[in-house]
Amino acid sequence: MSFFSFGQSAEIDIVLKDAETRKKVEHKTEDGKKDKYFLLYDGETVSGNVNVTLKNPGKRLEHQGIKMEFIGQIELYYDRGNHHEFVSLVKDLARPGELTQSQTFDFEFTHVEKPYESYTGQNVKLRYFLRATVSRRLNDISKEMDIVVHTLSTYPELNSSIKMEVGIEDCLHIEFEYNKSKYHLKDVIVGKIYFLLVRLKIRHMEIDIIKRETTGTGPNVYHENDTIAKYEIMDGAPVRGESIPIRLFLAGYEMTPTMRDINKKYSVRYYLNLVLIDEEERRYFKQQHKYWRLRQEGSGDTVAPSDDTPGQGQTGGYNPTHFAKAQPPHH
Numbered sequence: 001m002s003f004f005s006f007g008q009s010a011e012i013d014i015v016l017k018d019a020e021t022r023k024k025v026e027h028k029t030e031d032g033k034k035d036k037y038f039l040l041y042d043g044e045t046v047s048g049n050v051n052v053t054l055k056n057p058g059k060r061l062e063h064q065g066i067k068m069e070f071i072g073q074i075e076l077y078y079d080r081g082n083h084h085e086f087v088s089l090v091k092d093l094a095r096p097g098e099l100t101q102s103q104t105f106d107f108e109f110t111h112v113e114k115p116y117e118s119y120t121g122q123n124v125k126l127r128y129f130l131r132a133t134v135s136r137r138l139n140d141i142s143k144e145m146d147i148v149v150h151t152l153s154t155y156p157e158l159n160s161s162i163k164m165e166v167g168i169e170d171c172l173h174i175e176f177e178y179n180k181s182k183y184h185l186k187d188v189i190v191g192k193i194y195f196l197l198v199r200l201k202i203r204h205m206e207i208d209i210i211k212r213e214t215t216g217t218g219p220n221v222y223h224e225n226d227t228i229a230k231y232e233i234m235d236g237a238p239v240r241g242e243s244i245p246i247r248l249f250l251a252g253y254e255m256t257p258t259m260r261d262i263n264k265k266y267s268v269r270y271y272l273n274l275v276l277i278d279e280e281e282r283r284y285f286k287q288q289h290k291y292w293r294l295r296q297e298g299s300g301d302t303v304a305p306s307d308d309t310p311g312q313g314q315t316g317g318y319n320p321t322h323f324a325k326a327q328p329p330h331h
Contacts, residue, residue: 008059010099012132012143016048027148028120028254037148040128042115046070046147047108050093050132054102064135066094068107072114072128072149074265076215078222086263087113087128096135114149117257122224123215124266151257165196166274166286173197176274178246185255191246195238204277205234207248210287211255215266228270229253 016022016038024036040046050068054061072087089112093105119126128149134141159180167173178191193205209229215222231248238244259268276284 008061009055010061010102010134010141011053011055012134012141013051013053014048014130014132014143014145015051016046019048025148025150027118030120030125037146039148039150040112040114041150041152042113043111044114045108045110046112046130047106050105050107052099052103052105052134054099057101061099061134062097062136063094063099064096064137065092066105066132066134067092068105069131069133070109070112070128071131072116072126074263075125075127076265077123077125078215084263084265086115093132115151116149116262117151117259118148119256119259119262119268121213121215121266121268122226123213123222126262167197168200168284170199171197172200172202172276176246183250186251189246189248189250193233193244193246195240195242195244198238198240198242200276201279202234202237202276203279204232205238205244206275207231207233207246208273208275209253209255210271210273212269212271213266214269217264228255 019038023039025039026034027037028034050066052066068091070087070089071085074084074086076082076084089109091107091109093107114128116126118128127146129144129146131142131144159182161177161179162181163175163177165173165175173196175194175196176191177194178189183189207229208227208231211226211228213224213226215224229248231246233246234244255270256268258270259266261267271287274286278284
């Protein structure tokens with residue numbers, strides 16, 4: 001590096017072409033906080049400019065080239081040394097040479113494939129970002145800008161109600177029904193529970209929404225369960241023939257789309273648990289249904305069963321099943 005470029009450095013700023021009009025959304029960071037990021041979708045073009053501002057006017061900056069990258073990568077927290085890239089695009093903005101003054105470079109990535117939803121979880125993170133780099137012999141100058149990607153779907157044409165019957169043999173039989181099988185995340189789950197047989201002294205009943213994150217493969221599989229919501233259905237003993245309405249508002253809960261085997265690295269699924277507690281503090285639960293959350297442009301997110309098709313008898317009919325009994329809590 002010559003005497004004239006000694007001590008010269010620069011600041012990099014990345015600006016999207018439509019930054020003033022593009023929507024921003026909140027997204028959870030690794031430390032649990034929320035920041036706002038520009039929102040993009042699969043197939044959208046990503047364009048803008050890179051501003052390279054010299055810190056010391058009058059001194060030149062020698063470089064080995066200037067480039068812009070668009071990267072999509074998955075990071076598993078137990079394997080932080082390895083970043084698994086599923087999208088990697090590069091644009092050369094300038095050949096090796098020197099900068100004698102601050103300069104702006106345009107970039108464009110046309111119809112970029114963004115196949116997965118941005119996600120920050122307990123053990124894994126999927127992120128998309130732009131990275132501008134001024135390459136130098138000793139140390140590069142770089143700047144990253146994260147963006148958020150949402151996946152989209154069309155609203156399902158078929159959205160039948162779900163009716164199921166569960167119970168404990170000779171002790172409790174319950175019929176429950178939901179008004180439809182698919183919901184968006186701003187929707188309301190409307191239904192009812194009907195008690196056909198009550199010989200168990202029930203003290204409390206609730207519905208829990210459980211999120212399960214699965215990372216890794218084979219013997220190195222990790223599961224993280226997180227209770228997203230607890231909805232109290234009943235406090236007190238029901239009687240035979242009693243009907244209890246359900247109205248669960250989803251908008252107040254933090255959820256993501258269901259993610260199936262994303263790049264063979266992780267999955268995220270949601271389960272709806274029906275929980276009963278008797279007078280002796282014994283807990284009975286039924287992992288009743290899985291939900292698959294899809295985004296729909298302009299109308300929030302959609303929720304559908306995470307299985308490819310509902311099980312026989314789940315839609316428009318009965319599916320007799322049994323509660324599992326959990327151990328009583330230790331005091």
